Amino acid sequence: MFHRVATALLLASSLTTAAIAQEPDRASERFRSHVSFLADDLLEGREAGTRGYDLAARYVAANFEGLGLRPAGGNGSWYQEVPFVRFATTAAPRITIGGQAFVHGTDVTFRQNPEAGEVRFDAPAVFAGYGLDAPSLGLDDYRGLDVSGKIVVAFDGTPPGLRSDVAAHLDSDKRRAAAARGAIGLILVRRNAADRQMRGRPGEPGMTWLQPDGTPFTDAPGLRFVATANESLAAALFEGARRPLATLRRQARPRGFALPRPLSIERDSVNTATRSSNVVAILPGTDPALANEYVLLMAHLDGVGIQPGTAEGEDRIRNGAMDNATGIATLIEVARRMSQDGNRPRRPILFAAVTAEEKGLLGAQYLARNPVVGDGRVVGVVNLDMPVLTYDFQDVIAFGAEHSTMGAAVDQAARSMGVALTPDPLPEQGLFTRSDHYMFVREGIPAVFLMTGFAGEGEREFRGFLGGRYHSPGDDISQRFDWKAGARFAELNYRIARAIADSNEAPRWNPGSFFATAPRR
Ligand SMILES: [Zn+2]
Numbered sequence: 001m002f003h004r005v006a007t008a009l010l011l012a013s014s015l016t017t018a019a020i021a022q023e024p025d026r027a028s029e030r031f032r033s034h035v036s037f038l039a040d041d042l043l044e045g046r047e048a049g050t051r052g053y054d055l056a057a058r059y060v061a062a063n064f065e066g067l068g069l070r071p072a073g074g075n076g077s078w079y080q081e082v083p084f085v086r087f088a089t090t091a092a093p094r095i096t097i098g099g100q101a102f103v104h105g106t107d108v109t110f111r112q113n114p115e116a117g118e119v120r121f122d123a124p125a126v127f128a129g130y131g132l133d134a135p136s137l138g139l140d141d142y143r144g145l146d147v148s149g150k151i152v153v154a155f156d157g158t159p160p161g162l163r164s165d166v167a168a169h170l171d172s173d174k175r176r177a178a179a180a181r182g183a184i185g186l187i188l189v190r191r192n193a194a195d196r197q198m199r200g201r202p203g204e205p206g207m208t209w210l211q212p213d214g215t216p217f218t219d220a221p222g223l224r225f226v227a228t229a230n231e232s233l234a235a236a237l238f239e240g241a242r243r244p245l246a247t248l249r250r251q252a253r254p255r256g257f258a259l260p261r262p263l264s265i266e267r268d269s270v271n272t273a274t275r276s277s278n279v280v281a282i283l284p285g286t287d288p289a290l291a292n293e294y295v296l297l298m299a300h301l302d303g304v305g306i307q308p309g310t311a312e313g314e315d316r317i318r319n320g321a322m323d324n325a326t327g328i329a330t331l332i333e334v335a336r337r338m339s340q341d342g343n344r345p346r347r348p349i350l351f352a353a354v355t356a357e358e359k360g361l362l363g364a365q366y367l368a369r370n371p372v373v374g375d376g377r378v379v380g381v382v383n384l385d386m387p388v389l390t391y392d393f394q395d396v397i398a399f400g401a402e403h404s405t406m407g408a409a410v411d412q413a414a415r416s417m418g419v420a421l422t423p424d425p426l427p428e429q430g431l432f433t434r435s436d437h438y439m440f441v442r443e444g445i446p447a448v449f450l451m452t453g454f455a456g457e458g459e460r461e462f463r464g465f466l467g468g469r470y471h472s473p474g475d476d477i478s479q480r481f482d483w484k485a486g487a488r489f490a491e492l493n494y495r496i497a498r499a500i501a502d503s504n505e506a507p508r509w510n511p512g513s514f515f516a517t518a519p520r521r
Contacts, residue, residue, distance in 0.1 A: 047358075069351065121264075123262065148183070153229075294349065368443045393419070
């Protein structure tokens with residue numbers, strides 16, 4: 001699960017209980033064996049671009065081979081190699097307004113950006129409301145504004161009243177929207193002045209993949225920096241403005257206007273090349289009429305690696321047992337069920353263990369834009385990421401299910417196992433945009449993504465994981481696990497994928513779903 005937001009969790013829910021299916025123990029043992037290998041200290045947290053990741057990839061490829069799948073990486077290879085570039089700022093970037101400097105770590109937080117070298121430029125700034133470009137929802141913050149060659153200043157977040165998954169999509173779409181209007185920079189200002197301000201040193205290096213011409217891929221071409229302003233910078237941006245910041249913060253839909261003072265930007269960055277691979281395999285379907293309609297089962301194989309720091313004798317390996325060795329174990333076990341003699345699905349299945357999810361869903365993005373299915377196409381995605389399998393789950397949350405005809409498959413599969421479907425209990429986490437399926441949603445392909453629900457011990461277990469072990473050395477094999485729950489989670493995802501693969505019609509967006517008409521890419 002990609003760490004995009006850090007928000008306190010809050011909610012209450014009342015949920016029903018459900019019958020618990022019994023699964024044979026061998027399935028639990030197999031599930032445990034995958035997790036214990038992938039979360040072993042030997043793999044050092046499986047960070048993309050490390051040997052630990054490559055060993056994990058070899059393990060998945062060997063399992064695919066043992067199940068009789070076909071390699072899909074080209075030339076008989078199990079690997080789709082992804083060329084990456086890492087980029088890191090080398091000095092504290094800054095913004096200067098009217099002779100006053102606002103420095104990264106104190107006044108402003110710059111995100112990493114793949115433009116290498118010394119970047120220095122001056123540009124005027126334009127306030128653009130929330131910076132949203134979704135006319136289908138009546139959100140058109142750029143209307144009447146000329147931001148070409150300028151720096152966009154916009155509120156973070158979205159106006160109240162939107163569905164959580166739509167809001168999460170729009171929030172993550174701001175950079176693209178600004179770039180599409182010709183902006184060269186984006187500064188986000190907190191809508192709520194009381195929200196947490198960012199402090200401290202530059203973050204971890206950024207990463208993206210290289211296009212065939214060797215240039216770093218970005219979904220916001222031309223955008224030379226993105227930064228979040230603390231209050232000191234926010235005040236300076238709006239000094240002498242046509243409308244005061246405090247007034248705009250009170251408005252439901254603030255309209256944009258040109259800001260009075262130009263900005264100077266300074267940042268230095270250095271790029272280094274690296275490589276990592278998606279592991280890809282195909283199980284051919286049985287129906288020749290559906291041979292070009294692939295169902296993609298996907299889980300990220302990478303983790304966040306070794307924790308930076310110097311403390312002697314301290315465990316610094318972030319093993320990624322729940323995030324996402326459990327997802328990979330599910331992927332392999334679904335592949336096992338489907339590849340058994342006499343049990344193959346009608347549609348072909350593409351299995352993908354993808355890299356660099358933790359760097360921003362990059363392996364999935366590369367796979368979405370560089371397909372490995374020849375003349376075929378991916379018609380639907382089942383993603384597996386960070387199922388919390390510490391308890392005997394009674395319900396699941398199916399992200400994306402209500403947006404497409406895949407919802408019916410989820411419903412049917414859950415019902416058949418006596419598992420309840422419950423609504424997203426954590427809308428403020430924006431989970432729908434924080435895992436790999438989202439990169440396919442942005443390409444117009446329907447997707448579902450299940451997490452175990454909050455019934456019974458679920459809420460306590462999920463909060464305990466997210467609040468203590470997520471992306472930490474504690475996410476290892478020594479934490480509590482319910483391996484039977486792992487086997488049941490695999491069975492449930494098998495039934496979902498199976499229903500989609502065997503259906504007469506390929507998945508499609510429901511009419512009226514925001515994602516049926518959302519801006520792509
Ligand atoms: Zn994660």
